[in-house]
Structure formats: structure tokens, C-alpha cells
Amino acid sequence: MSSSRPLLSVEGLSAAWDRTPVLRSISLDLNEREFLVLLGPNGSGKTTLLRCLAGLERTSAGRIRLDGADVTDLPAYRRGFGLMSQEPALFPHRTVYENIAYAPLLKRRPRSEVEEDVGHLIELVHLGGLEDRYPQTISGGERQRVALARALAARPKVVLLDEPFAAIDVEVKAGLHAEFREVLRLAGTAAIHVTHDREEGLFLGDRVGLLFDGALEAIDRPLDLYQHPRSVRAATFLGYNILEGPSGPVALGPGDLTFGPPGTTGLPATVVSAGTTGRETLLVLRTDDGRRVEVRLPLGGQWPPGTRGVLGWDPATVRPLPREPAPTGATSPKSSGRLENP
Amino acid sequence: MRLRGDGLAVLPALAFVGLFALLPVALLFVVALANIGGAPGLVSVLSNPLNRAAIQNSLVQGGLSAVVAVAIGYPVGLFFGRYDWPGRAALRSFLLVPFLLPSLVVVFGILDVFGPSGLLTSANPAFGWLGSGLPAIVAANLVFNTPIVVLFTATGAEVASADLEETVAVLGGSPARAYLDSWGPPTWVGAAVGGLITFLFSGLSFAPPLLLCGPRCYTIEVQVWSLYQQLFQPNAAAVLALVMVLLFLGPTALYLLLLGRLRALPGGRARRIPLREGGAAGLALAALSVAVLAAEFGLLGSVLYRSLAPTTGGAVGGAWTALFSSTTTERLGISAVGLIENSLLFAAAASAIAILLGVTLGYAVVRRPGRARSVGLLLFLPLLISPVLLAFSLAELWRPLFGGAPNVWLLMVVSQATLAVPFALQSLEIPLAGLSPAAREAAESLGARPFGAFLDADLPRVRSGLASAGLFAFALGLGEFTATYFLWIPRFTTLPVALVLLSQDRLVAAENAAVALLLLLSLAVFAALQFGGRRVEL
Structure with missing residues (x-):
């Protein structure tokens, strides 16, 4: 792959449910090893975007190119993304080891190679000693670690993280954020992480995008994005008055x-x-x-x-901030209480 | 040891199941084994060719019906559970109709269509092979049981985890692999549950072998009836019944185990494919489903048609006139109106018993959720007892104690309730399990006593489940034939029993109207059940 070409390129991606647009012409690039965070309120289309990328939802327009290949029309199982969501969706009848080894064995990789890979991943996500346990017998945080290891074992080009820590206790969550970020860095895998938690997003992302009403409003480095909000909506979401x-x-x-x-x-x-x-x-x-x-x-x-x-x-x-177009029939802002420099 | 109030709430159900199911059956077996004449007596019963044939018939009819029901019902269940199409939910609820139908309606429906003068046989005699013997029995069993397999398979597909299925896809698994590793296994459990219950119902069936074939096709159930009622060999009948219980104990236990497993599946976001995106597989499943549903409802339509078609030498609707005629009244010793009154009254009494048990058990479970499992097992115990065995044991133990024939209606009600309770109270199980204690605790903190809090806070939230349980018991009681036929005396004739009497006397016109009446009453109860079900607010 040439160094100038992004690993993932999304152009004009749109999707609709029953004619109601949920994604509006989204374009973004993701570079190798990059950790991109997409921030947005509930209902902004974050999950839908990831599901469209993974091939789990239909798109109405746009193209998705992964490592130079157009994967827009490929089914999910031929795309090469990894996906982790709030629900770890582990196989309840398989052990931790068998869950992680699922994809490599599916791809008929040599068993010795699989054992080595899975052993390495188990070490990487700190699951040593739990290999023979079943998902029901381990904690929520451990289940998410298994899900991450399982996603990485498939050697995806990009891992998609859909608020994987939303159901995790706050104390555990703080540690897992950094740990997952580090694991992905060590694995050399690029990731798109979506969340509505601005602190989490700004902390984790190499770049951060803001998604509102299915449209990508801005995408930038965390500090730049925070310091230069481009709209009232973005500034409000980022915590500004x-x-x-x-x-x-x-x-x-x-x-x-x-x-x-x-x-x-x-x-x-x-x-x-x-x-x-x-x-x-x-x-x-x-x-x-x-x-x-x-x-x-x-x-x-x-x-x-x-x-x-x-x-x-x-x-x-x-x-x-730019003045937003007033809705039809709206009156002009009140003149009283306007901000004057103190 | 002193039982607390909520512990006492288990007693009515315990007493009911104990006194009217377990005790009579246990006593029946003990007395029969004591009187059969030791090992030689047992050997004599077991080596009797008719008894051996009955055992074989039960296994063959049960096994064949189960295999065919799963072969047809599984793909149709996938169509209902996996695909989205207009009217799916309404049609899915209609699948319950055959289960609630009186067995005789189906048997007479088979005769109406495939019998010697059946609608299809008249058009083409080749269809006649389905009108009698083993094919007719299997066909009748399929009408009842295929929709059950469909429903359980669909349930399996609906509780399969969409997250897991998508995970398999994202990890590189093909659709076939996703079926094998994620959504297929719950449908297999569903189909196995449906297949097992088909085996149990068909292996223990009574009306189809009795009316569609005769002695050469008798199942153990019919043979026990025949030994007792026709050959006057109560001890041999009881021993054969014991063999039947032992033979079906394993499949019943397996059925309960798998049913528990199916219900324990977490459920959640179900993946349903719009039919227009289903491709050739979707269309094939749709075509098969249409054919199966057409056969099911065509059979019921033929019953109604027969009751309205001109009778021989008569007019349109002559069948109904015949049913309400004095000739029919003289033959039966009771008028058609009396038949309807008896049927409705007994079914209502059975329904009242089911509701009463539902309320008391509901209270017991709500007060201590850990009891749910043992209460569930208690309610399922009657499943081990077939209708003939139940009626047989009630007749032996309770008929003399109840004062003989004049009060036999009590036993008819008890048998109808006992047979209905395991199915009827399932309508309450899930709503009760899903109840949050918050409202009840709020009522108690405001001063309500425990039972008052249950009535005020919990019962209103499961009232639709309770209504469904009552209606379910009513429907099953209305159509109950086997136990009723065993216990019946002319004064307490019900519609199903009258139907057989009319058939024996070849009063075809009145028989056609009686079948249609039974069908219409069952459909009315089904409609009420649907109405009740739609009011569920949990």
C-alpha cells in the first residue's frame, strides 16, 4: 500500500430508514494505525455509520474503500472490518480461548499459528488464566477484553468500536479506555471509535469527528476541534456556554x-x-x-x-460562532443582555 | 413448622394436582400391581398381542408424525421467525388455532375431505388413501402439531441473538456459518421441542386412531380405554397405562428440559429479513408456508362448508335443522341446546379452576421468585398423565366417593381442568417472571398487606395473562373428548361426545352441524383470546 493513500476512504455515504435519512453524505479518511473518534449525541447516526461500514446496514449512496478495494457492495463477512459494540456478543457455549480462536479457525489457519496468535492476544488483553472459562463466568470488563481479542484475532484492517464501554462500571471503564487504546496501538490496527462521551472521545482520538443528525460537521485533532468549535451545536455539545x-x-x-x-x-x-x-x-x-x-x-x-x-x-x-440560519418565522434575538466586553 | 401466608398459597395447586392427578394414578397402579397376579400376570399383559401392537402403534404414529411435522414445520417456522412480511404477526397468532381445536373437529375434517364421500375423494378417488388408516391418523396429527412446530421454531429464530449473528458475519463467517454458529441452534431447540410434543400428543392420541382406523391402529391410550370399557379388565388396563407412563417419561422430561432451555435464551434484538430481500430461499419458504396454511385452513373451511351444503334430499342449512331436531334430541337424550349448555358450563368451571390456581400460584411466586421452578414443575406433572389414565384413575378412586353417577360431572370438570392447567398457566409464567417488585413494595410501604399488595399492584399487571390462561383452559375444556368420553353419562353429554354418538348412528347431517358448531365455538374463544392478548400491558 502506498503511504499517501488512506487505509479507509468513505465518500458521500448516505443511508435512510423508510425514506428518513439517517446518514447524510459522510466523507472521511482513516490512515493506518490511526485511532479516529466520532463524537455525537444519541441518535446522531454514529452506530448506523459503523454498521454501514461493517456491511450490516444498507447504504443508499456513497462508496467505501478499504485498503484500495471498493467494499461497498460486499457482504459483511467479506469486508475485513472488526466490530465491537456495547454487547460483547460472545459465543456462550465456547470458552474464552475458543471465542478468540473462532475467526482464525474459520479461516482454516494452521492450528499452531492460531495457538500462538491467540496466546499472544490473551497476554495482550490480560486474560491469562481465563482461557478455559465460559463467558457467563467472567466479568463485564473481561468479556469486553475477550471481544476485543476476538476481533483482533481475525486480523481486521480496521476495528470499529461502538461505545464498547457504555455498560461497564465507571471505575473499570477508565482503565479499559487506555488499555484498549494501547492494545490497538501495539497490534498496529486502525480503529474508529464512536461515543457520546466528549471527554472519552477527546482523550482517546488521534483525530475526532463531530456527527450531528447524520452529518459529519467537523473532523480535526482533539485540541483543535475543541478550541475551534464551528457551530452553536458543536460548541454546546463540547460543553461551551x-x-x-x-x-x-x-x-x-x-x-x-x-x-x-x-x-x-x-x-x-x-x-x-x-x-x-x-x-x-x-x-x-x-x-x-x-x-x-x-x-x-x-x-x-x-x-x-x-x-x-x-x-x-x-x-x-x-x-x-457563525450565526445559524433562523427558522422560518423566527424573531431576531433579543437585544437586551447582549454580550459586551467587560 | 409453620407455613407463612405466601407458602399457603401453593397449597391449593398442590392439593389439586395431588388429589386429582397424582394420588388417584398412584393408587391405581398400586392396586393393579397387587391384583394382577405377580410376574405371570404382568407377562400376560405385556405379551398380549393387542397390547404389544398398541405399544408399537404409539411409537410408530408418534415417531412418524413428529418426523413429518418437523420436516414441514421447521422451514415454515423459519419463514415466520426470520422473515418480515405484511400480516406476519396476525397470521402467527392464528397458528394457535389448531392447537385449541377439539380433536374431533380435525378428525371429522379429515373425513370431510378425504373420507369415502369426502370433498376431494369425490373429485378424485386417489385422495382416498388419506381418509383412513395410518395416513389419515398421521394427517390428523399433523394438522394439530405442525403449527406447534412452526411456533416453537419461529420462537427459536426470534430469540436468537442478532448481535451474535452479526459478529459471526463481521468475523468472516458466511451466512451458512452464521446459521450453524449463531441463529440456527435456537431454532433446532425450538423444532426439537415441537417434535417432542408432537411425539407425545400423537403417541398418546385417542380420537384419530379410534375413529379413523379402528383396533389395528389403537395406540396405548385407546387400548387402555378398550381394556377398561369394552373388555372389563381394569387391572390389565392399569398395568398397560403404567407401561405408557414409563415409555413416555423420558420424552416428556426431555420436552420439559428443552422447553426450559428455549425459554431461558436471553432474546433481544431479533434479526428479521424483509421478504423482498429474501431471494429465492425466502420465496420458496413463502410458497411452502402458503401451502401448509392453505391445507390447515382449507380443512376447517370444509367443516363449515359441510354444515351449510344441502343435505341429501334437504335444503341448504338442513344440517343445522337436523341438529336441533327432536330426532337428534331423542337419540342423544338431550337437546342440542342442552349439549351446548353442558359444554360451556364444564369448560367455564375448568377455566375458573385454572384462574384460581393461577392467582394463588402467582401470589406464591411473586412473594418468593425462587419458587417459580418448583411451581412450574408441579404444574407440569399432569403432563405425565394421559387423558384416559386420568379419567380412569378418577373413576376408580373418586367416582364412588363423589356419590357415583349423579356427580360425575364434577370429575369431568376436574379432568378438563387438570389436563388444561399445564398449558393454560404457561400464559402467566412469563408475565409473572417479568414483574418488577417496585409497585408491590410501594403498596406495602403505604400500608397494604402482602396479599392486598399483590391484588392491587401485581395482579392488574398480569390480568391479560390471567385472562388468557382462563380462556385457554376454557378452549381446551370445550373440546376435551378423551377423558370426558371415559367418564360421561347421558345426562352430562357434551358436544364432542354427542358428535361421536351421532356418527355411530350415521346421523350425518346433525353430525356435520355439530362439528361446525364446535369449530365456531372454538374460533369464538380464540377470538376472545386474541382480544385479551392484545390488552397486554407489561
Whole structure:
């Protein structure tokens, strides 16, 4: 394969359910060994996109090229993707070892080679000692490790990860993220991981894409994507506060805002609730024009609900956003409470 | 040891099954073995050529019916379980109709179509081979049991994990490999469950061998009846019945084991292929399914047609006039209206018993879910007892205690309820298992007593299941022929028994109307069952 050609190339991929579009002309590339994360809210089409790539859903338009070959019309079993989802879907009547060895044996690879490969994968995903156990007798995290090893044992060109940790306990989940990422790196396998958890996505991805309503809005390196939201919707999803600036909406991160006493320059607001995340104080405020704003402050201070104050910010942290086309019949934004530089 | 209130709730069912099924049968066997004359007596029963032929007939008829039912029902089950097509859900529910049909309706339907003057035989005598003997018996068994195989196979396909199937595909497994490793095995379990129950029902069948063939085709069930009622050899009949229980114990246990396994499959997202994407395989399965359904419902249609067709020398609808005529009343000793009243009354009483047992057992299970398994086993115990054996043992133990013939209707009701309960209360099993305790716990925290909380919070949520159980028991009681025919006295004649009496006297017109009436009543109950089923809100 030439180094300039992407491993996976998706061009104008669309899909519909009963004439309702669920994917709208998605185009993206994935390079060898790359870990691409697609972030989006529930119902944005993340799972459908992965299922279309794997050949489990029909597409209505577009092409999928994997390692230079057009696989759009191939059935799932001839495509060469690996897929892992929230449900590990292990064979209940096969042991851990037999689950992992399933695909290589299916492809009639020599048994000695399979034993070596599976042994290596078992070591890689830390399942030593569990080879002879059945899926019902191991934990949820271990089942997901088996599913990953089984997917890798098939030597897929790309592994598709569909929120594989959504049903895992929070404490286990944190460790598994990094572990899976490392396993894939060591295996040298490219992956597309979809999730609605922005922190998880930004942490894991070499590049991160944002998917809304079946369309890919942006795709970039995590920090660039976070620092340069391209729309109100993207900024909102990434956790920004949206305020109305002089020339349109702007995004301000919760950590970029201050909350000072009344009389200072800024935007008047009232404390709705206050609490601590353990590392910082989180204030939920309501501006006088009714907007909800989150502010993260260093620990300390008393903020009883109803406390009045003024929101402040560093002008350098203000991220202007394009004004979104108003729906037909909508009125123009209110002029009161507009953001002026403090 | 003191039983708690919820423990007491098991007692009615325990008492019912114990007193009216297990105890009479056990006593029957003990007394028969004591009186048969030791080993020589046993050998004499077992070496009797008629008894040996009956054992062979049971195995042949059961085995042949099971094999053919699975051969036909499995692909049709795949069509129902794997493919999506308009009207699938409605037609799937209709598959329950043959199971609820009185056995006599099917037997007379076979005669209407393939008998000497049957609709098809009249058109082409070659069809006559299906009108009597082993082919006719197998055909009747297939009408009942093929839809059961279809339903269980479809259930297997529906509970197969779509995730697992997709995983096999993504890992490189072909569609054939996906069938072998993911969605095929649950359908095999379903087909095996259907095949086993076909074997049990067919091997123990009563009406088809009795009416479609005669002594050379008698199953053990008919032979036990014949030994008791015609040859007056109760001890020999009881010993043969014991052989029957032992012979069918293994298949019954296997059936229950596989049924449990099928139900234990997790289910979830089912993969269903739109028929238009099903290709040639889908179309072939569709064609086979249409043929099977046409045969099933064509048979029922012929029963209705026969009742409306002009009678010999009579007018259209003459059959119905004949049924309600004084000639028929004189022959039967009871009017047609009386027949209907008896049938409905006994079925309603059987249904009430099933509901009562359902409520008390429901309470026992809800209070302590760990009991579900033992309660399930308790309810399935009557499955080991065939209708003739049940009626035989009830007649021997309880008829004298109940005051003889005047109160024999009580035994008829008890036998109908006992035979219906294992199937009827299945409608409650899954809803009960799926009940969340939250509402009941909320009611109790608000001051309701345990049974009150069950009535207020749990029962309303399984009421459709309870209604289905009652209707199921009603339908099975309405069509029950074997045990009723064993216990019956003229005053308590039911429609199925009257049907056989009319047939014996060759009152063909009245017989045609009686079969159609029985069919219509069963269809009405089925319609009510569907209506009840649609109200399920769990």
C-alpha cells in the first residue's frame, strides 16, 4: 500500500430508514494505525455509520474503500472490518480461548499459528488464566477484553468500536479506555471509535469527528476541534456556554468565566445552584435574559442560590460562532443582555 | 413448622394436582400391581398381542408424525421467525388455532375431505388413501402439531441473538456459518421441542386412531380405554397405562428440559429479513408456508362448508335443522341446546379452576421468585398423565366417593381442568417472571398487606395473562373428548361426545352441524383470546 493513500476512504455515504435519512453524505479518511473518534449525541447516526461500514446496514449512496478495494457492495463477512459494540456478543457455549480462536479457525489457519496468535492476544488483553472459562463466568470488563481479542484475532484492517464501554462500571471503564487504546496501538490496527462521551472521545482520538443528525460537521485533532468549535451545536455539545455577542453567538468555556460581585463590568446573572466536583466549584447561573451558564471556579466560596453577581471573561477566550440560519418565522434575538466586553 | 401466608398459597395447586392427578394414578397402579397376579400376570399383559401392537402403534404414529411435522414445520417456522412480511404477526397468532381445536373437529375434517364421500375423494378417488388408516391418523396429527412446530421454531429464530449473528458475519463467517454458529441452534431447540410434543400428543392420541382406523391402529391410550370399557379388565388396563407412563417419561422430561432451555435464551434484538430481500430461499419458504396454511385452513373451511351444503334430499342449512331436531334430541337424550349448555358450563368451571390456581400460584411466586421452578414443575406433572389414565384413575378412586353417577360431572370438570392447567398457566409464567417488585413494595410501604399488595399492584399487571390462561383452559375444556368420553353419562353429554354418538348412528347431517358448531365455538374463544392478548400491558 502506498503511504499517501488512506487505509479507509468513505465518500458521500448516505443511508435512510423508510425514506428518513439517517446518514447524510459522510466523507472521511482513516490512515493506518490511526485511532479516529466520532463524537455525537444519541441518535446522531454514529452506530448506523459503523454498521454501514461493517456491511450490516444498507447504504443508499456513497462508496467505501478499504485498503484500495471498493467494499461497498460486499457482504459483511467479506469486508475485513472488526466490530465491537456495547454487547460483547460472545459465543456462550465456547470458552474464552475458543471465542478468540473462532475467526482464525474459520479461516482454516494452521492450528499452531492460531495457538500462538491467540496466546499472544490473551497476554495482550490480560486474560491469562481465563482461557478455559465460559463467558457467563467472567466479568463485564473481561468479556469486553475477550471481544476485543476476538476481533483482533481475525486480523481486521480496521476495528470499529461502538461505545464498547457504555455498560461497564465507571471505575473499570477508565482503565479499559487506555488499555484498549494501547492494545490497538501495539497490534498496529486502525480503529474508529464512536461515543457520546466528549471527554472519552477527546482523550482517546488521534483525530475526532463531530456527527450531528447524520452529518459529519467537523473532523480535526482533539485540541483543535475543541478550541475551534464551528457551530452553536458543536460548541454546546463540547460543553461551551453560548452567549449572544455584538456580532452573533459566541462560545465561552466554563473555565474561562469568572463570577464577580454586583457593580463590576460584565453580564449580570443569578446563582441557580452551586456545588463541587471535588476539584473545583461548579456554579449554574441564569443571566438576566434567561440563558443558562455554567462556570467552574477554584474551590472555595459560598454561593447560595439567588446570589446576584456579574459574569466576567478574558476577551481572548471568546470564540465567535457563525450565526445559524433562523427558522422560518423566527424573531431576531433579543437585544437586551447582549454580550459586551467587560 | 409453620407455613407463612405466601407458602399457603401453593397449597391449593398442590392439593389439586395431588388429589386429582397424582394420588388417584398412584393408587391405581398400586392396586393393579397387587391384583394382577405377580410376574405371570404382568407377562400376560405385556405379551398380549393387542397390547404389544398398541405399544408399537404409539411409537410408530408418534415417531412418524413428529418426523413429518418437523420436516414441514421447521422451514415454515423459519419463514415466520426470520422473515418480515405484511400480516406476519396476525397470521402467527392464528397458528394457535389448531392447537385449541377439539380433536374431533380435525378428525371429522379429515373425513370431510378425504373420507369415502369426502370433498376431494369425490373429485378424485386417489385422495382416498388419506381418509383412513395410518395416513389419515398421521394427517390428523399433523394438522394439530405442525403449527406447534412452526411456533416453537419461529420462537427459536426470534430469540436468537442478532448481535451474535452479526459478529459471526463481521468475523468472516458466511451466512451458512452464521446459521450453524449463531441463529440456527435456537431454532433446532425450538423444532426439537415441537417434535417432542408432537411425539407425545400423537403417541398418546385417542380420537384419530379410534375413529379413523379402528383396533389395528389403537395406540396405548385407546387400548387402555378398550381394556377398561369394552373388555372389563381394569387391572390389565392399569398395568398397560403404567407401561405408557414409563415409555413416555423420558420424552416428556426431555420436552420439559428443552422447553426450559428455549425459554431461558436471553432474546433481544431479533434479526428479521424483509421478504423482498429474501431471494429465492425466502420465496420458496413463502410458497411452502402458503401451502401448509392453505391445507390447515382449507380443512376447517370444509367443516363449515359441510354444515351449510344441502343435505341429501334437504335444503341448504338442513344440517343445522337436523341438529336441533327432536330426532337428534331423542337419540342423544338431550337437546342440542342442552349439549351446548353442558359444554360451556364444564369448560367455564375448568377455566375458573385454572384462574384460581393461577392467582394463588402467582401470589406464591411473586412473594418468593425462587419458587417459580418448583411451581412450574408441579404444574407440569399432569403432563405425565394421559387423558384416559386420568379419567380412569378418577373413576376408580373418586367416582364412588363423589356419590357415583349423579356427580360425575364434577370429575369431568376436574379432568378438563387438570389436563388444561399445564398449558393454560404457561400464559402467566412469563408475565409473572417479568414483574418488577417496585409497585408491590410501594403498596406495602403505604400500608397494604402482602396479599392486598399483590391484588392491587401485581395482579392488574398480569390480568391479560390471567385472562388468557382462563380462556385457554376454557378452549381446551370445550373440546376435551378423551377423558370426558371415559367418564360421561347421558345426562352430562357434551358436544364432542354427542358428535361421536351421532356418527355411530350415521346421523350425518346433525353430525356435520355439530362439528361446525364446535369449530365456531372454538374460533369464538380464540377470538376472545386474541382480544385479551392484545390488552397486554407489561
